[in-house]
Amino acid sequence: LGEGKPGIGEPGSSTRVVAISSGKGGVGKSSVASNLAVALKRAGKNVGVVDGDIWGFSIPRMLGVAEPPVMMGEKIVPPVAHGVKVMSMDYFVGDDKAVIWRGPMLHKAIEQFLKDVFWDDLDFLIVDMPPGTGDIAISMSQFLPRAQVVLVTTPQPTAQRVARRAALMAAEVDQEVIGVVENMSWFTGDDSKRYELFGSGGGQALAEELGVELMAQVPLVPAMGRGADEGAPVEIAAPGSEAAEA
Amino acid sequence: LGEGKPGIGEPGSSTRVVAISSGKGGVGKSSVASNLAVALKRAGKNVGVVDGDIWGFSIPRMLGVAEPPVMMGEKIVPPVAHGVKVMSMDYFVGDDKAVIWRGPMLHKAIEQFLKDVFWDDLDFLIVDMPPGTGDIAISMSQFLPRAQVVLVTTPQPTAQRVARRAALMAAEVDQEVIGVVENMSWFTGDDSKRYELFGSGGGQALAEELGVELMAQVPLVPAMGRGADEGAPVEIAAPGSEAAEA
């Protein structure tokens, strides 16, 4: 079971870790994370996704994961959906989230979550980070020192300011921000009009400020809310995987 | 300065505390909180608002607060915007948020934040809670045992499930959920068509499940994102204040 090989996040590991972060909740970070994972799988990669956002929508649910992980010896074998291996903190925590996520217990749970899972030589591990930069995000980052960070934001200038914090934290824990995804950039009505429901420009401004690429602008697509479990919309898949493979 | 009078959250206090909570970030909780505060002020009430959501958008910024709090003896005097007194954790924490919010320091900061402020006999204190039910939300709730909770959610059934957790926590800390506000319920195009961008039914389902009123359905209004600091849209103000005064 891969004894002796470097684990995820360790020097020499050939798995590329991409952390999907945001300054605050509700910008579509988990949606972007699950869609990117599926897109990379469809591009032929061996992909895992880790749901670290315990207060967000569940990635296993978004991807339509139908069964729990199983134990194989001391390793945890993740369930698979759309060809992507899925681990979620929900498997460790269940409904008692308010109590358990403090201090050393938190840190230990995160370590298990990342190290005791049998991922089987992934090309990519997509990590859905908790929004903001609180305890859980910091602990997770400590186990993933060379992760590449993609920041998800909305078009509003306020969102750009708040996403900047996540960029600052990435720098502090030695992670590299590689790009920005602007989500909910506009909505196209049946009249073919483009409505900018959440303003405009925030993604571009943040990308420029951080000296990285604006990797994609994803429109508000009602189907995306309903059918994230049916796979990746093209707008996020194509630029995401091209940039990720760059 | 009110020595000997019961403080906010203490037995005998005549200030009604309304906590605005959500299951996850990005549902519009802070927008609803600031708009409700302004609406109550316009209805003639003496209103304060506390921004407890350190990772969200800043309520002082949303309301256009132009100056910081000042000290008057041992009490902190909050700045005023649109007639509403505004306190924010940002005043205590500044940019060092990642470091400071742990354990006893957190608890102490919250206590100061609520008890050492000169509110001057408020009718209502609107508390913008952090999303979810993590450490900060729990600590704040411990200081506000009889707070009435309004849950903000979006129309999606997934959001309803996640908002349920916040309802469970309220019950645990002896707070009463008095209603649900469904936000971003639809968008009305220039063609007068109503687009349900985030599904439908989540607010009603949650309200029924909790046995409370669906107090309002607030449509997606681009102006609301831009101009929250210019005051309350009618849709949220009217039902909010009627229900709150009930």
Ligand SMILES: Nc1ncnc2c1ncn2[C@@H]1O[C@H](COP(=O)(O)OP(=O)(O)O)[C@@H](O)[C@H]1O
């Ligand atoms: N581009 C989009 N179009 C339509 N709905 C979206 C889009 N992006 C996200 N959503 C929906 O918005 C909600 C919030 O997205 P989510 O990925 O959970 O955000 P976060 O992880 O940042 O909290 C979800 O219900 C999701 O389905």
Ligand SMILES: Nc1ncnc2c1ncn2[C@@H]1O[C@H](COP(=O)(O)OP(=O)(O)O)[C@@H](O)[C@H]1O
């Ligand atoms: N009804 C609405 N119409 C348009 N924009 C909205 C609406 N409600 C919230 N917003 C915008 O959506 C974003 C998220 O809202 P916010 O109140 O910060 O959510 P939360 O406090 O739940 O994280 C903000 O930029 C806000 O201006």
